[in-house]
Amino acid sequence: MQTAPFSKRAWCLAVLLGGLGIGSCSSAPAPAPVYLPATIEHHRDGSIAAALLDDPATIQGLPCRSWVRFHENGKLSTCELAAEATIQGHTLPAATYLVFDEEGQLRSCFLAQDTQIQGYWCRGGPFKTATTFHPDGRLRSFFSRDAVTIDGVCCVASSHDAVQLHGNGHLAGCRLAADVTRDAATLRKGQVVRFDDTGRVSP
Secondary structure, eight states: OOOOOOOHHHHHHHHHHHHTTTTOSOOOOOOOOOBOGGGOEEOTTSOEEEEEBSSOEEETTEEEEEEEEEOTTSOEEEEEESSOEEETTEEEOTTOEEEEOTTSOEEEEEOSSOEEETTEEEOOSTTOOOEEEOTTSOEEEEOBSSOEEETTEEEOOOSSSOEEEOTTSOEEEEEBSSOEEETTEEEOTTOEEEBOTTSOBOO
16 A cells, blocks of 8 residues: 655644654653752752752652752752642642651641642641641641541641541541540540540540
8 A cells, every 4th residue: 555645744743843842752851950049058068958949940850949958868858839749649739838858758748728638628828737747648637627527536627736647547636526435434525635546545
């Protein structure tokens, strides 16, 4: 079977699309971040400890803006998201402030807006309340936007009293939004309670 000739118009279109990177299997590497020189701080070994980005940039796979900080091992310590990003399975909104440990695991964040994480609405916005995580990425503590019931216990909505979770997802502690009976005792609304990872009341 004879193949139709490749027209000059088609050839020009292919060159144009190729020049734009459309349909290409390769992608250009992200440009290196540019820091404002007067803001750069260094660790003792000369590596960057902190700096203010001139423009948003991708750093260690994350879209960052404003100030960034690094551990001495070079891993990102803190940054503010320039765009929505998924980190350790959690989708976090732009302008959220992130804190990482030296292994690069998300330790805590200050959410830019109320955000659903692991099925719970975590308080965000101007309150500057921290949402924290276990080393494996599971939710450790949050300030609930609404009263929330976990393991049969109703916890208050608050920007001051955190709801705490064990690594297995069970409730570790909160301030009660309603009375509850546990271990043959009645726990009263407003009381701060702690539970072990089996659900028993802790002293």
